[in-house]
Amino acid sequence: MNLRFANRAVSGLLTVLPANERLFVDEMTAFNFPAARSLKLKQVMGYDKHRLVDGQVCVSDLAVHGMEHLFSHGLLGRDDFDALIVVTQTGDYLMPPTSNVIQGRLGLKHDMFCIDINQGCAGFLIGLMQGFMLLDQPGVRKVVLINADVMSRKVSAQDRNSYPLIGDAASIAVLERSEDPTTIHANLKMDGTRRDALIIPAGGMRLPASPETAVREADAEGNLRAPDNLRMDGSAVFNFVQTEVPPMIDALLQQAGTTKEAVDSFVFHQPNRFMLHKLAEKMQIPYEKMPSNIVEHFGNSSGVTIPLALAFNLGERLRTSRLNICLAGFGVGLTWSSMLLPLGPMQFCEMIDY
Amino acid sequence: MKTVSELLHEIRPEFDFSTSENFIADGMLDSFDVMTLISDLEKTYSITIDGLDILPENVKSLAAIARLLAKYGVTA
Numbered sequence: 001m002n003l004r005f006a007n008r009a010v011s012g013l014l015t016v017l018p019a020n021e022r023l024f025v026d027e028m029t030a031f032n033f034p035a036a037r038s039l040k041l042k043q044v045m046g047y048d049k050h051r052l053v054d055g056q057v058c059v060s061d062l063a064v065h066g067m068e069h070l071f072s073h074g075l076l077g078r079d080d081f082d083a084l085i086v087v088t089q090t091g092d093y094l095m096p097p098t099s100n101v102i103q104g105r106l107g108l109k110h111d112m113f114c115i116d117i118n119q120g121c122a123g124f125l126i127g128l129m130q131g132f133m134l135l136d137q138p139g140v141r142k143v144v145l146i147n148a149d150v151m152s153r154k155v156s157a158q159d160r161n162s163y164p165l166i167g168d169a170a171s172i173a174v175l176e177r178s179e180d181p182t183t184i185h186a187n188l189k190m191d192g193t194r195r196d197a198l199i200i201p202a203g204g205m206r207l208p209a210s211p212e213t214a215v216r217e218a219d220a221e222g223n224l225r226a227p228d229n230l231r232m233d234g235s236a237v238f239n240f241v242q243t244e245v246p247p248m249i250d251a252l253l254q255q256a257g258t259t260k261e262a263v264d265s266f267v268f269h270q271p272n273r274f275m276l277h278k279l280a281e282k283m284q285i286p287y288e289k290m291p292s293n294i295v296e297h298f299g300n301s302s303g304v305t306i307p308l309a310l311a312f313n314l315g316e317r318l319r320t321s322r323l324n325i326c327l328a329g330f331g332v333g334l335t336w337s338s339m340l341l342p343l344g345p346m347q348f349c350e351m352i353d354y
Numbered sequence: 355m356k357t358v359s360e361l362l363h364e365i366r367p368e369f370d371f372s373t374s375e376n377f378i379a380d381g382m383l384d385s386f387d388v389m390t391l392i393s394d395l396e397k398t399y400s401i402t403i404d405g406l407d408i409l410p411e412n413v414k415s416l417a418a419i420a421r422l423l424a425k426y427g428v429t430a
Contacts, residue, residue: 040365041386044393161386221384234385235410242405274389278405 002255003186005132009178010341012075012348013318015311016066016148016170017298018053019353024164031160033222038160046273046292050167050299052152057354058092059148060101062170065354067106067144075348076174078106081142083113083134087123087303089332090150091116094204102146113140120198121269121331122188123147123303124171125339128327129186131175143175149302151230154200156216158224162232165272167299170354171307174347185256186339187248197236198332202227237331241275244336245328246282252326252338260285263340264323265314269330270294270305303329310343311351318344358419358430361394371416378410388413395419401426 024047028038041047053062063086070076084099091098099114113134119126124147131143148170155162202213213227225231249266253259260266266285268276276292279285291313294305301308306327310318317323325343330336356364362371362383369382377383383391392408395401403426412422423430 037365037387040390044390045386161384220381235388238385238389238405238408242408274393275405278408281402282405 001188003129003188005184005186006181007178008132008135008184009176009180010128010173010343010346011176012070012174012346013307013311013350014066014070014075014172014348015304015308015351016062016172016354017051017351018057018062018168020052020054021049022052023049027157027164028160030157031223033160041160041164044274045165046296047164048296050164050295051169052166052299053150053168057150057168059086059088059090059098059150059170060092060105062148062150062168062354063098063102063146063172064105066146066170066172066352067102069352070172076144079109081144081174082111082140083115083131083143084108085115085117085127085130085134085143085145087117087119087127087145087147088149089118089120089123089302090154099146119335120149120302120333121271121305122329122333122335122337124306125186125303125327125329125337126188126335127303128173128175128339129188131173132184135175135177141176145173145175147171147173147303147307149304151302154228154230156223156225156229158216159229161221161223161234162230165295165300167295167301169298169301169304169308171304173307180342182342183256184339184341185252186337187252187255188337189244189248189335191334194236194240194334197233197240197334198230200228200230237271238275240334241271241330242278242282245279245330248336248338249283249326249328252340256340258340262324263289263326266290266326266328267306267309267314268328269303270300270309271331272300302331308351311349315349315351318346318349320345356398358395358416358423361391361398365390365394374415376414378414383413395423399423399426399428399430401428
């Protein structure tokens with residue numbers, strides 16, 4: 001599906017990272033693998049540090065912290081926006097929606113559109129699309145798009161396939177109308193037949209959480225995980241990304257009538273350095289135009305890696321200049337999406353700790 | 355220059371790769387070992403392997419790895 005928008009802007013971007021930083025070399029003793037093998041993997045995949053929440057910290061805690069930062073620093077008024085979108089796979093509750101939780105905790109007005117979107121690695125883009133569409137309504141002046149996950153709470157610490165790369169984070173993007181008529185091009189595809197490639201089997205209505213679903217068992221590769229934990233078919237996901245993403249980007253650029261050379265930066269979801277380098281090679285994009293450093297510094301926080309990569313790698317430039325950016329997200333669903341849009345100069349583009 | 359067998363031995367020294375016809379099915383290489391092996395092959399033989407060629411069937415045996423390398427002009 002192709003989508004187009006115009007007169008839309010991301011006027012500000014804030015990311016919130018847990019202050020708790022863990023090192024791969026300290027955690028690898030928990031894995032059921034020799035140290036030398038884990039260190040080799042560290043080198044190839046770019047594992048080093050990641051940020052994880054402590055204890056029972058929830059998505060709404062990170063989000064409220066970030067929103068209060070914006071309010072207290074005069075970057076956003078409490079009554080300046082009319083819609084609140086929360087993209088998360090790890091909401092505070094099964095019900096009510098986390099957007100309502102955040103609305104209530106912040107004491108926001110009742111005359112507001114609050115909605116949760118259950119999406120992962122492509123979630124930031126889907127949130128942008130929904131936000132841009134909400135701005136078609138005259139009653140919506142600005143949209144706050146919160147993308148947040150605390151996936152570390154659903155990953156087994158004895159799962160070497162997933163735990164080293166996982167990170168927790170939140171981002172807050174302010175979306176509004178703009179005088180800029182530049183067409184924003186986007187595309188989106190989904191394939192639910194491959195839904196098992198990334199799944200948390202237990203905890204929903206299909207398989208409710210129970211003492212039995214919390215029992216960790218070893219898989220064929222020696223990783224220990226329970227049905228309550230994230231399960232990822234690494235080979236299937238890798239092949240999915242290498243197969244679907246390059247033609248998706250080619251189609252997006254063709255739709256926009258532009259070239260790779262005209263794009264200032266390709267800011268993609270950050271699964272790991274190896275996968276991103278393979279994408280860059282396939283697409284003949286220089287590594288320096290496709291950041292791949294988020295996993296090594298902060299971990300993979302699902303869709304939040306995209307705003308995090310923007311703030312971490314391009315924050316100063318996005319505060320002062322206008323860049324032609326290609327975003328791409330791909331993962332759970334399976335879902336894959338991309339967007340070509342001008343970003344900047346933003347009112348704010350910064351990172352804070354929780 | 356290291357041989358493929360030497361590279362495999364560095365990744366999983368506990369296995370004898372000459373005795374298996376399917377490293378994946380026999381549990382000798384997992385998905386992350388495959389990425390490590392691909393990275394090692396690229397560095398050792400100065401090649402860039404296409405992401406679409408990074409499949410279990412292309413690294414499941416010494417013969418399969420030889421065929422993969424041959425595709426990139428390497429005789430190992």
